[in-house]
Amino acid sequence: MAAKRDLARLITGIENGEPAALRTLRAQYALTGHAHVVGVTGAPGSGKSTLIAALTRLARRRGRTVAIISVDPSSPFSGGALLGDRIRMRDLFEDPGVFIRSMANRGAPGGIARATADVVSAIDAAGYELIFVETIGAGQSEVEIARLADTVVVVEAPGMGDDVQAIKAGILEIADILVVNKADREGAERTLSALQAALEISAPLAAGHHGPAAPTSVATATTTAERWQVPVLKTVATEDVGVADLLDAVERHRHFLGDGRARAAQRMEQEVLRRLRDLVWQQVAQHISDARLRALAEACASRQLHPDEAAATLLREVFSPASADSQP
Amino acid sequence: MAQAPEATRPLRILIAKPGLDGHDRGAKVIARALRDAGMEVIYTGLRQTPEMIAAAAVQEDVDAVGLSILSGAHNTLLPRVVALLREYGLGDVPVFAGGIIPEEDIPGLKAAGIAAVFGPGTPLSEIVQFIRDHTPPRHR
Numbered sequence: 001m002a003a004k005r006d007l008a009r010l011i012t013g014i015e016n017g018e019p020a021a022l023r024t025l026r027a028q029y030a031l032t033g034h035a036h037v038v039g040v041t042g043a044p045g046s047g048k049s050t051l052i053a054a055l056t057r058l059a060r061r062r063g064r065t066v067a068i069i070s071v072d073p074s075s076p077f078s079g080g081a082l083l084g085d086r087i088r089m090r091d092l093f094e095d096p097g098v099f100i101r102s103m104a105n106r107g108a109p110g111g112i113a114r115a116t117a118d119v120v121s122a123i124d125a126a127g128y129e130l131i132f133v134e135t136i137g138a139g140q141s142e143v144e145i146a147r148l149a150d151t152v153v154v155v156e157a158p159g160m161g162d163d164v165q166a167i168k169a170g171i172l173e174i175a176d177i178l179v180v181n182k183a184d185r186e187g188a189e190r191t192l193s194a195l196q197a198a199l200e201i202s203a204p205l206a207a208g209h210h211g212p213a214a215p216t217s218v219a220t221a222t223t224t225a226e227r228w229q230v231p232v233l234k235t236v237a238t239e240d241v242g243v244a245d246l247l248d249a250v251e252r253h254r255h256f257l258g259d260g261r262a263r264a265a266q267r268m269e270q271e272v273l274r275r276l277r278d279l280v281w282q283q284v285a286q287h288i289s290d291a292r293l294r295a296l297a298e299a300c301a302s303r304q305l306h307p308d309e310a311a312a313t314l315l316r317e318v319f320s321p322a323s324a325d326s327q328p
Numbered sequence: 329m330a331q332a333p334e335a336t337r338p339l340r341i342l343i344a345k346p347g348l349d350g351h352d353r354g355a356k357v358i359a360r361a362l363r364d365a366g367m368e369v370i371y372t373g374l375r376q377t378p379e380m381i382a383a384a385a386v387q388e389d390v391d392a393v394g395l396s397i398l399s400g401a402h403n404t405l406l407p408r409v410v411a412l413l414r415e416y417g418l419g420d421v422p423v424f425a426g427g428i429i430p431e432e433d434i435p436g437l438k439a440a441g442i443a444a445v446f447g448p449g450t451p452l453s454e455i456v457q458f459i460r461d462h463t464p465p466r467h468r
Contacts, residue, residue, distance in 0.1 A: 001386060001416045008389035016337045079338060080363035086384060087373035093383040100387055104338070104368045 004099060007126045011101055014122060015115045025118055028125040033264070035067075035124040036254050039149030041111060041135040041142045041171065046157040047181040049088040051237040051246075052132045056092055058240075058247050059130050067099040067128040068092075069119060071112050073136050074104040081105075085134060099128060110144030111135035114278075117148050117271065146174040147270050151253045153177045153246070156195065158187035172198055175230055177249050183234035183242065195232050228256050287318045339367045339463055342390040344381045345374050346405040347397055354427060354448075355396040361452040362394075362459070378405055382412035390421060391463040394455075397427040407440035414441075420464045426450070 013021025040048050049070065056066045070085035081104035092098045101119070108114045112135055123131055133149060135142045146152055154175035172178070178199070180192050231249050235242035257263065296313060299305040305313075343359045345352050352374050359369045370388045372381070385393050393413070395406060402425065410423050422443040429437070434445045443462055446455055 001383075005386050005389075005417055008387050012340070012389045074368075075363060078364045078366045080366045081338075081368045082359055082363045082371060083368060084371045084373075086370060090373065090376070090380065093372075093380045093387075100384075102368075102370045102388060106338075 003126070007099065007122065008101070010122050011119050014118045015103070015106075015113070017115075022118075025122060025125075029121065032121050032124040035120075035128055035131045036151070036250075037120055037124075037131045037133065037149045038250055039133045039135065039145035039152045040155060041145050041152065041174075042137055042155030042179075042181075043157070044137045046137070046155040047237050048134050048137060048155050049085045051155060051179070051181055051235060051243070052134055053089045053092060054235075054237045054240055054243045055132070055247050055250070056089070056098060058243055060095060060097055062247075064129045065097040065127065067101070067123045067126075067131045068134065069101050069103055069116060069123070069131065070134040071103045071105050071116060071136050074106050076107065079106075099123065099126075105136055108144075111137070111142030112144050112148065116144075120148060142171060143174060147267060147274075150257060151176045151250055153179060153250065155179045155181050156191055157182045158185045158191045176228065176253050177246070178230060178232045179235055179242075179246060180232065181235045181237055184236045184239070188234065192232060192234060199230055199232065226256075228253065284315070284318050288314055292317070339392070339459065340370065340388060340390045341367050341392050341394060341459065342370045342372065342381070342385050342388060343394045343396070344372045344376045344384070345396050346376050346378060346381060346409065347399045347401045348375060349396075349398045349427075350374075351398075352396070354398075355394075358394060358396065358426065358452070358455065361456065365456040367459070378408040378412055381409050382416055382418075385413060385418055385421065386416050392459050393421060393423045395423065395425045395427075397425065397429070400428075402427070402429050403433055403436065406437055406442055410441035422459075422462045422464075424455070424458065426455075 010021055010024060014025060040052055042048055052068055052070075056068060059066050068089065070083070072081055072083045072085065074081040083102035083104060085102060086093070086100060089100055092100060101123075103113050103116060103119065105111075105113045106115075112133065113119075116133065120131055120133065133145060135145050152174050154171055154177070156179065158180065172195075178195050180188055180195065182188070183192075233242055233246050233249060235246055237243065292314070296305065296310040300307050300310050341362050343355055343362070345355050355371070359371045362369045370384065370390065372384055376384075381393065381395070393409065395409060397405065406423070406425055413419060413421055413423065423441065424444040424446065425437065425442050426446040427448075429445055429447065437445060444458055446458075
C-alpha cells in the first residue's frame, strides 16, 4: 500500500506541476518505456469503463499488473470535476496488482489532460505492465491519445445517433483496433459492417500504425511486407463476451509493433515539439503585462487594430523589450 | 500573465457510500456541490466496503473523504474507514459523514476520528467551507 501511496502522491505532484515531482519524473525516466500503453476512446456511453474493467480482470488472470487512468472533463465554469469512472471498476479497487487513477482534464483539448503523458510515465516507472488510458470520449478530435498510446482501441456502440459518428469525426484513422461494444443490442451488425466498409475505404492510408499515414519505411522497417490489419471486434463487456478476443488483439498489436524504437523516436518528435510549444508559450507569456494586453485588446475592440497585428506586436515587444514604448 | 501555466492545485475529494444503502441521491448532490466549488470529486458509487474506500483514497491521493450513509451501520463502518486510512498512512486525511445519523451517535463517531457529521438540511456551503478549512497543507 505504501508503494501505491507514493505513486499516487507523485501523480498529484505531476498534475499540479510541482517542481519536486517533475524532478523525480525526470530522474526515473530511464526506467520507463516497458509498459504497454493502451488508449481506449469512443463516445460517452459506448462502455469504455466497463470494457476496461473486463480487460483488466482478464489481464490479471493472465498474470499482468495493470494500471488504469480515466480522464473526465473539468467544468469550464468552476474548474472542478466529477470523476465517476470508478463506479464500473469497483471489484478492482483492492487488487494489489491494479492501480486506478481518475484524472480531470483541466481544460486541455484532445481528450486527455496535459499531464496524462507524464502520469503514464510515472506509472510505467513504477513497473505496471499494462496501462489503460481512458479518454474523455467526446467522440472527436481525441488525437492526443494516438500520440501517447502504443495501441489505440476505438469503442463504438450500436444505435448511438448516426450510423457511425466516428467516421465523420476522423477517429477511425487513429484506431488500431475497432470494437463494437454492446453487441447484443439491435443494430450491432449494421454498426459492424459500416465500420468494416469505412475501413476498406481508408485501408491504403492506414499504414501500420495510427497517425497520419506514417512513412512505412521508417515505421516498420523490418516488416515492410506486413501491414497491421485493423480488426473489428464485437464485445458485450457486461457479460464478458468477446473480451478475450479483444485482449488477444491488443497483445497481437504489441507483438506487431515489436521493439519499435524507430516508431518511438518518431512519436518522440511530436512529444518534444509539444513540450517546446508549451515552453515557448510560458516564456513569452511571462513577459506580457496584463495592462499592455488590455491596451492592445481595446485597440482591437475599437477596430483600430487587427488581432493578428496585436499578437505580432506583443511578440515583437517580448523579443526586443526596448521597442515596447513605441506604440503600434 | 494570467494564462501562463502555473501550479494549480484543486482539492481532490472522495465521496463514497459505505454499506448496503439502496440509493445515492444525497451523495450525488454533495459531489456536484463540491465540483461546483472547484474541487475534483471522485465518486465511487454504492455499496462500498471500508476496505474499498480506503484503497480508492490511497490511489486517488485525496485531500478528504466524505461518507454518506443511511443504513444505520455508521457506528461500525465509519470508524473502520478511519482506522484503515491511518493504517495506510493517510491519517491526516479528514473524514466527514452525512446521511441519517442519530444525534446521540455523533460524539462516539467524533471520538473515533470522524471530523464532522452533517445531517440532512446542512447548507452545502457549510460543507464546502468545512473542507476548505480542514484539508491539511500538502506534505511534500
